[in-house]
Amino acid sequence: MKKWDYILIASLTIISVVWIIIILRGQSSGEKVIVKLNDKVIYTALLNEDSEYLIKTGNDYNNLVIKDGEAYIDDANCKGLDCVRMGHISRDGESIICIPHSVIVTVESDKDNNIDFVSE
Numbered sequence: 255m256k257k258w259d260y261i262l263i264a265s266l267t268i269i270s271v272v273w274i275i276i277i278l279r280g281q282s283s284g285e286k287v288i289v290k291l292n293d294k295v296i297y298t299a300l301l302n303e304d305s306e307y308l309i310k311t312g313n314d315y316n317n318l319v320i321k322d323g324e325a326y327i328d329d330a331n332c333k334g335l336d337c338v339r340m341g342h343i344s345r346d347g348e349s350i351i352c353i354p355h356s357v358i359v360t361v362e363s364d365k366d367n368n369i370d371f372v373s374e
């Protein structure tokens with residue numbers, strides 16, 4: 255029994271360490287949230303800073319929320335609300351697309367910061 259206990263503890267420790275590394279990497283990778291309207295960048299924000307931004311064109315709106323390192327649309331008045339249902343994005347290259355409003359929200363990592371991070 256004791257042998258198996260050690261194996262269990264060792265496994266849990268390894269899993270915890272891996273998680274800590276993933277979390278630390280996520281925080282230091284300078285990722286940005288880019289909002290495009292009709293293919294033009296109208297807003298950029300840092301993924302690791304909580305904020306809110308109302309994307310508004312005429313009567314159309316999408317409310318972008320950045321919280322806990324994730325970006326999502328929490329409210330909109332488009333048909334179907336697909337952008338709200340797309341949920342949370344946090345990784346480089348992930349995006350939320352609102353087709354009726356021509357809005358694209360993308361996560362992009364800051365390439366220069368990543369090079370610095372690797373060379374340290």
Ligand SMILES: [Zn+2]
Pocket residue numbers: 316330332333335336337338351352353354355
């Ligand atoms: Zn939408």
